[in-house]
Amino acid sequence: MSVDWRKKFHQVSLFLYEARPSDISDMRVPAKVYADEEIFTAACLDQSLNQLVNVAMLPGIVGQAIAMPDIHEGYGFPIGGVAATAWPRGAISPGGVGYDINCGVRLLLSDFHFKEIKSKIERLADELMRAIPSGAGRGGRVVLTSSQIDEVLIGGAEWCVKNGLGEKSDLENLEENGRLDGAQPSEVSETAKRRGKNQLGTLGSGNHFLEVQCVEEIFDETASRAFGLFPDQVAVAIHCGSRGLGHQVCTDFVRQMLSKQDEYGYHLPDPELACAPADSPEGRSYLAAMAAAANFAWANRQVIVHHVRGEWLRLFGAESFLGTLYDVCHNMAKIETHEISGVAKRLLVHRKGATRAFAPGRLEIPAIYRSVGQPVFIPGTMGTSSYVLRGTEKAMTETFGTVCHGAGRRLSRHAAKRQVEGDELRKRLEEQGIVVRARSSAGLVEEAPEAYKDVDAVVRVVEAAGLASRVARLRPVAVIKGD
Amino acid sequence: MSFEPIPHTGDMAVVVKAASRDELFSEAVRAMFAMTQPRQDVAERSVERSFNILSLEENSLLVDLMNQALAEAEINHEAYQKVIFDELKTASARGRFIGLTVAGFETPIKAVTHHNLIIRSDGDQWTARITFDV
Numbered sequence: 001m002s003v004d005w006r007k008k009f010h011q012v013s014l015f016l017y018e019a020r021p022s023d024i025s026d027m028r029v030p031a032k033v034y035a036d037e038e039i040f041t042a043a044c045l046d047q048s049l050n051q052l053v054n055v056a057m058l059p060g061i062v063g064q065a066i067a068m069p070d071i072h073e074g075y076g077f078p079i080g081g082v083a084a085t086a087w088p089r090g091a092i093s094p095g096g097v098g099y100d101i102n103c104g105v106r107l108l109l110s111d112f113h114f115k116e117i118k119s120k121i122e123r124l125a126d127e128l129m130r131a132i133p134s135g136a137g138r139g140g141r142v143v144l145t146s147s148q149i150d151e152v153l154i155g156g157a158e159w160c161v162k163n164g165l166g167e168k169s170d171l172e173n174l175e176e177n178g179r180l181d182g183a184q185p186s187e188v189s190e191t192a193k194r195r196g197k198n199q200l201g202t203l204g205s206g207n208h209f210l211e212v213q214c215v216e217e218i219f220d221e222t223a224s225r226a227f228g229l230f231p232d233q234v235a236v237a238i239h240c241g242s243r244g245l246g247h248q249v250c251t252d253f254v255r256q257m258l259s260k261q262d263e264y265g266y267h268l269p270d271p272e273l274a275c276a277p278a279d280s281p282e283g284r285s286y287l288a289a290m291a292a293a294a295n296f297a298w299a300n301r302q303v304i305v306h307h308v309r310g311e312w313l314r315l316f317g318a319e320s321f322l323g324t325l326y327d328v329c330h331n332m333a334k335i336e337t338h339e340i341s342g343v344a345k346r347l348l349v350h351r352k353g354a355t356r357a358f359a360p361g362r363l364e365i366p367a368i369y370r371s372v373g374q375p376v377f378i379p380g381t382m383g384t385s386s387y388v389l390r391g392t393e394k395a396m397t398e399t400f401g402t403v404c405h406g407a408g409r410r411l412s413r414h415a416a417k418r419q420v421e422g423d424e425l426r427k428r429l430e431e432q433g434i435v436v437r438a439r440s441s442a443g444l445v446e447e448a449p450e451a452y453k454d455v456d457a458v459v460r461v462v463e464a465a466g467l468a469s470r471v472a473r474l475r476p477v478a479v480i481k482g483d
Numbered sequence: 484m485s486f487e488p489i490p491h492t493g494d495m496a497v498v499v500k501a502a503s504r505d506e507l508f509s510e511a512v513r514a515m516f517a518m519t520q521p522r523q524d525v526a527e528r529s530v531e532r533s534f535n536i537l538s539l540e541e542n543s544l545l546v547d548l549m550n551q552a553l554a555e556a557e558i559n560h561e562a563y564q565k566v567i568f569d570e571l572k573t574a575s576a577r578g579r580f581i582g583l584t585v586a587g588f589e590t591p592i593k594a595v596t597h598h599n600l601i602i603r604s605d606g607d608q609w610t611a612r613i614t615f616d617v
Contacts, residue, residue: 046492047599072492075598075616079493099593099616136587194558205591206617244557247593247616251550254597259539271542271597412490413590413617440589442520 005044008053009033015069015465019053026269027056033067034399034465036457042410043071048078054269055083060090060277062340062347066399068354069461070408070453074098076272079353079409082402085278087335087346091266092283093275094257094290096350098331099250100204101290102297103241104175105377106305106327107388109227110312110320112234114214114477120315122435124212125478127311129437132210132304134482135202135243136439142200142303149193150185152200156295160302167323170302173366174327175356178298180334184288188245189252192289196245196296201303203482207406207447208240210304211379212435212478213386219470223372223390227325229472236322237386237474238304239379241331242297249293253286278348287333294332301327325388326366326375330355330405336364338400349400357391357403357468365391376468379406380455382436382447383429386474387459394466403468407455416451417442429479438481486514489612495592496599496614507602507609508545509566512552512580515615520589521562530561532580540574542600545611549595552580560585592617 008024009017009031017040021027031052033040043049048071055077056065061084068080076095077083085091117124133140142165144152152159157178160166171177185193203210215233218224242249257274260282261267266275276282305324312322333350340347358365358374365374373390380386384407395401411419422441425448429436438444462468486499497514501507532555538544552563563582570577593616601612 074493075596075614099596136589136591138587191554191558195554205588244554244593248554251554251594255543255547258543258597271600409492412492413495414488414490442589446590 003050005049009049015461024053027053029056029061029064031056031065033071034461034467035069035071036461039069039071039453039457039461046073048073051076051078051270052081054273055081057268058083058085058091058093058273058275059266060085062086062090062345066402068404069458070353070404070406072408072410074352076270077350077352080404081352082350082354082399084338084347084349084400087348088279089277090348091275092278092286092333092348093273093350094250094253094286095272095274096352097250097290097333098352099247100241100331101246101249102294102329103331104297104301104327104329105379106238106301107325107377108236108305108308108322109229109325110234110322113232114234115232117234117316121212121478124311124315125435125437125480127315128210128308128480129482131307131311132480132482133202134205135199136205139198140201140303141307144197144200149197152299153185153188153292153295154183155179156298157302160299160306165306166302170305170324173324174298175329178302178327180291180294182288183291183295185292187285187289188249188292192245192248192252195248196243199243199245200300201307202243202300203240203304204243205443210308210480210482211237211476213237213474214477215472216385216475217473219472220390223471226369226372227375227388227471229388235474236308237377237379238301240300240304242293243300245296246293249289253289257282290333294329298327328355328377336400338396347400351402353405354402355405356401357389357395358401359391359393359396376403378404378455378459381407381449381452382444382479383432383434383449383476384455388471388474389468390471392466392468395468399467403462404458407452407458409451410453411451413446416446416448420445420448420450434476435478437479443481485510488518491614494615494617496612499611499613501609504609505568505571507611508548508571511545511611511613512549512566513564515549515592515595516556516562516564518590519562519592521585522587522589524584524586526584528584530582530584532559534580535577536575538574542597542602544574544576545602546595546597546600548576553592553595555580590617
């Protein structure tokens with residue numbers, strides 16, 4: 001039975017819509033969507049608002065269930081979904097993190113202006129395509145032994161640096177310094193480890209990518225100086241996650257928690273919301289496994305950075321620089337302190353296709369950025385802009401310090417394949433000056449810009465709602481999907 | 484064709500039809516691997532992988548069976564075209580996945596989900612609707 005969501009959600013301000021517990025039974029807290037009229041209208045057409053309302057029913061949920069303007073239908077949570085539960089007794093839901101645990105984005109900055117290396121971009125793209133496997137065919141260049149995989153699950157990006165696959169300065173500028181405490185390899189199944197052991201340093205497929213970008217416009221001079229950004233600067237963005245290891249952890253724990261719903265007296269409307277109290281044996285096991293998978297994802301991105309640097313040095317010489325601006329996660333659950341009605345509370349914040357965006361002054365932010373706020377990356381799609389933003393105090397108040405993670409899909413892969421032709425898309429991108437390296441045109445077509453919402457509009461909503469502030473816009477100059 | 488892809492904004496979904504429950508479960512696995520678009524292995528050979536699964540109930544059994552097939556396929560670089568059941572009950576199954584080695588997948592699937600999952604029978608025909616995280 002379809003629901004007219006316009007009758008359930010009230011527009012409370014220009015970019016905020018809200019459904020209240022008084023309007024929909026079983027909701028424990030309000031459900032809020034940050035969206036403009038067009039985005040909200042699109043959200044009414046799939047199950048994303050229904051999913052957001054279901055999230056508002058989670059045991060122990062605090063404040064509100066939130067969706068960002070890149071909202072679309074997911075599993076359990078909508079993509080762009082955020083929910084905080086009371087720590088330690090509120091629910092932890094693997095569906096509120098997602099199958100790709102710690103999918104995220106690393107942004108590297110060079111000291112080049114684009115015009116200095118423009119003539120070498122095609123060669124750079126060729127070398128990166130060769131050097132960075134997608135993992136869909138051949139595995140990664142680093143194959144882990146059984147003991148090494150456990151070390152990676154505990155050590156994350158730190159393991160990479162200790163093993164010559166990164167620089168110490170990288171760790172200072174990663175969310176959580178690239179390693180979440182509490183990881184327990186024993187809580188990760190053998191199947192998950194077997195899936196992950198030859199996937200370290202692989203991009204994955206679908207909307208994962210490696211992109212060479214160029215800073216096109218600076219909006220915030222102070223923040224851009226703090227972040228090390230300058231006009232026409234060449235940057236490299238890496239978007240990937242925990243690969244098969246993380247996918248299996250989520251699969252394993254959704255299965256396990258489904259078997260426990262009756263025991264905990266949970267009656268949730270969607271099996272993908274299966275959860276357990278965070279301090280229950282299942283909750284603790286999941287958090288330990290999730291941390292391990294998150295560490296694998298940070299290590300994955302770090303190994304890719306190492307390979308990218310290898311090609312960079314080979315092409316541009318030993319004096320060239322490629323440093324880490326920051327690394328953000330957008331599928332994660334974290335224990336954080338937030339103010340609820342003026343009282344500091346420990347909460348378990350689920351972000352599913354949503355990015356942490358902490359305000360200036362927060363101690364979790366690296367010291368060099370703390371005065372301006374946490375760097376946030378919103379990647380576009382092929383051929384469209386990406387953005388660097390910074391977190392704000394308003395986000396801390398309204399969204400547990402969270403913003404969107406990307407543009408958000410609007411077309412199914414099937415519809416994208418019907419509407420877009422692979423060779424035409426490749427030609428269109430090349431005419432825009434974007435070098436494209438992808439094994440298959442089918443994969444490109446599924447990720448065509450037409451398949452996504454307008455990233456400029458999504459970022460406009462986030463900024464207009466006061467949740468983050470634009471620092472710079474970057475344009476793609478090369479898109480690499482991995483061999 | 485016993486299966487048909489259906490639209491899903493973020494990922495992939497399929498409707499599978501078959502004449503019996505055994506066949507439905509086997510066809511669901513076949514459909515899933517067809518949608519991953521396996522790349523042919525130059526040294527292609529036939530493979531069998533056994534499974535023994537205990538689930539909560541029928542819907543979960545289909546998800547668990549397909550996720551096990553996915554995991555085996557990713558670990559061993561294989562794709563399965565058929566499932567042979569030695570035993571198939573409401574919430575448990577034992578048997579073998581039958582397939583071929585592959586060089587990789589054009590569209591790898593992360594997991595089979597419970598999202599919008601329907602299994603129904605109207606006497607003559609069994610139907611399942613399944614959503615994959617891609």
